Amino acid sequence: MKSIEKAAGKIESAHSEDRCSRYVLHVRNQKQVQTLLALKKLIDGTTVEINYHRTLNTCKCVVSSFDLIHMSEEDLLAEWKGHKVTEVQRITRPTLDGGREKTNTLILTIFGTTIPEHLFVGPIRIPTRIFYPAPMVCFKCLQYGHTKTRCKSKEVCPNCSKSAHVAEGERCVEPAYCRNCEGPHSASSRDCPAYKIEKEIMRIKVEQGISFNEARKNYNARNAPTSFANIVKESTSTIKT
Incomplete structure (x- = not known):
């Protein structure tokens, strides 16, 4: 990072992505942006490729x-x-x-x-x-943070959260159960405490212009020392009583 700053000036902030395989640089100066985009080698000779971030710009x-x-x-x-x-x-x-x-x-x-x-x-x-996007939810395993195309879990019933057991077009007659908060409703319920948490994380992501993972960290830090799981359990407990 010091080598980057020697070439382009002081970077406002930076963080790693994809297990430190790349870094996201936050800058506000347009001249600095152009300098970074044109940069092909660091001072020590290391070859680098700098592009606009695929979503944060x-x-x-x-x-x-x-x-x-x-x-x-x-x-x-x-x-x-x-x-x-x-x-x-x-x-x-x-x-x-x-x-x-x-x-x-x-x-x-x-x-x-x-x-x-x-x-x-x-x-x-x-x-x-x-524009606030809806929370990312998988329609296969019903959990948040990924989509069906990247899901490696088994498919579950959208109503009772058990293993998929009804054919397409049929309706599950089991009592509704949410696997995300353990509440007596389907995982798609907009009243689900887990859904509300994910919605707030998405609001933080949009308003602060940061990645989803950063937004989740900010949310968890703001609500510390209570963990994500405890928040959901406390909310569920309130619903059940």
Whole structure:
């Protein structure tokens, strides 16, 4: 790290990822960013590759306006390209005939770490708001922090949390049981204490512009000395009584 700072100046902060196989550098000076991106070798001759982080250099916001309902995502992307908008995704909702219909709400991906207070379409001023993703949950094992494609656990029933025992389309008649908090509800319940904790961790991640693992550490530190497991058990105990 000292070699990096000799080449590009003092780094605001840094942390390792993927078991120390790489480092994330936090800088705010644009000139320093360009110096780092151009850096191929350290002073001692060590070859390095420095790129923009795959997630921490973008943020998302939400816009909602009936003035946007008839505009395509491609047209809106072209309209907002000067505001560093790199992706426009329209929210749709199911219809009674099994199809999908457009809504007036869109999720925007912006290259940068802050969102604009508003955007314009012609003379129309449209306010933005922060987008908070839902907690990452695996629909195979029902646990948080990974997705089904990376899950190595056995599939469980989404209602009772036992080994998968109902065919697709059928309904489990066992009492609801959450494997994350041991409460009397399905693992998908929005009232689950574990879900609320994961939602708060996601809020910290978005608002502080940090990785998910960092956000979890910050949450645990903020709630120390009570551990994650104890928080869930205490919340569950409250529910059961």
